[in-house]
Each structure stands twice: as C-alpha cells, then as structure tokens.
Amino acid sequence: MDVSVIIVNYNTKELLRNCIQSVIEKTHDIQYEIIVVDNASIDGSSEMVESLFPTVKLIAEKNNLGFGRANNLAAEIAKGTYLFLLNSDTLLLNNAVKTLAYFLNQNSNAGICGGQLFNQNLSLATSFQKLPSLIAEWKVCFAPFLLQKKQPVYSSPAKVGFISGADLMIRKTLFDQLHGFDPHFFLYFEETELTYRVKTLNYSVWVVPEAEIIHLGEQSGEADAQKIDKWTFAETWYSRFLYAHKTSGFRNSNWIFRIHTFKGILAQSLFQLTGNQAKKTYWKKKNDLIRIQYRRYLNWKNAKHLK
Secondary structure, eight states, X not given: OOEXXXXXXXXXXXXXXXXHHHHHHHOOSSOEEEEEEEESOSSSXXXXXXXXXXXXXXXXXXXXXXXXXXXXXXXXXXXXXXXXXXXXXXEESSOHHHHHHHHHHXXXXXXXXXXXXXXXXXXXXXXXXXXXXXXXXXXXXXXXXXXXXXXXXXSSOXXXXXXXXXXXXXXXXXXXXXXXXXXXXXXXXXXXXXXXHHHHTTOEEEEEEEEEEEEGGGXXXXXXXXXXXXXXXXXXXXXXXXXXXXXXXXXXXXXXXXHHHHHHHHHHHHHHHHTOHHHHHHHHHHHHHHHHHHHHHHHHHHHHHHO
C-alpha cells in the first residue's frame, strides 16, 4: 500500500462526502486506502460513510478525541508507506496524492510535504508558514509592517517552515518513530509541534505546488469580535502556550503571554482615551480570555511536573 489517506471528521457530513468523492475521482495509478475517524458526530456522518463508501475504513469514536489523537488512532491501522492527513473541508483538484507520494519517494531527506491550497474561488490560500518564534510574536503585536505581507508563490517544490495540517503527507515510519501527534494538543499547533520534532531529526519540510487542493476552511471570514466568542479561539491560545513550552520551555510561554497582554492593556488605554468603547471592550475581552488560557496552561505545566 502506497498511501493511507486519513480524514478526521466532526459534524461535517456533506463536506466529508465531497472530500472522499474527490479523493476517489482524482486519485489513480497509485495504491491507496481511505480511513475516516469520526469524532462522535451527531449529523449522521458515520452512517453516510458506511452507506456510500463501503470500502472506506471507518473508526466511529464515541468521544471527540480532537485532531491529533484521532489521526494517531488511524495511523495505528494504516497500511500505507505514507500517511496523507486530509481535512474534511478539502477537495482534490488533481492527482495530488500520487504527486506528493512521488515527491517523498524521490527525496529521502524530505519528511513532510503538502500541496498548494486554494480557496473556493481558486485564489491562493495559506499552504505553509514559518515555524512560530518569540520574535514573530513580537512583530505580530508591535511591528506588523516587518512581517511578510504575502505568502511566497512557488512554481516548483520549496522548503518551508511547516505545512498546513489540512493536507499534510508524512512518512509512516517517521510518524511512528515520533509516536505521532502529541496528545496534549486537542486542536491547533499539533502539526506545527510535530513538524518541529521532524526537523530535529534533520528531515526537511516541503511545499509541492504541483499538488492542488481546495481548502474550504479558508473561506470563513468572521469579525474578530465574533471569533472571541468561539471556543476554538480560546483553544488556539492554549495550544500556542503549549507549543512554546514544548519547543522552547516555560520562559518563552511566559514571554508570549506578557507580550500579548501588554498589547491588550495598551489598546484598552488608547481606546479609553479616544472614547471607542466597543474596541476597548473587545481588547478587554480578548485579554481576559488569554489570561484564562494561560492559567489553564500553567495548571497543565504544574500537574506535569508533579508526576
């Protein structure tokens, strides 16, 4: 078996159906299997897979394991030389599975690769980023003009920081060697942390633009105030602190907390002076959320060291 395509699903029945169909329609001249891990969906996703795609291996969980742990579960039964972790909100535009597998097969030092992602309107979406750093966090807060305004566009394979978890292909032997995703991450930063460990073993990470995939998730454009009210926004901050701790230690996690909360305090003061109550409330709410997630991270850290 060349590739195990692993799709983690949570209440995205129609997206999942379209995703699986696109894999079947676009993938050829390569041996592959599809494994779906359903994280306790209540929208009939599991029943749909069983009915429409009987050859797909289905793992129907009774609890929501999150992204990383669900992928780890699928990897245990995967038979492919390569694991292709694919979001349910993606659609293959070409034979991306074969393209990515061929690239890894031809480049022994490449540990991870991913394709070029597109939005639904076929505009370019975020396919890769640089690995997070303390300097980057400072730039985000106080010097955004120093940040790269647009993602580079490559016409041939190129080394990158980390690949989007929406379409990440990795050697199964390497995934197993690293014991998969860190189970402490429920959602967000798990692929970033895995990439960090891959690079510590001197493997490289590549974007392969010849593999083309639509990522519908990039289409969601919510106002910042609305995002704060979603639990996923809080989970992003918790995972951010976890990632910093696991890759650089407590000191960096603490500095990230200080940098972002300091910016929040400055913003509140500014909008207090200008009389913009709505923006002052937004920054207070955001700072309160960051503090809550930082305390959650500290509880994890302290419990970890007590064991």
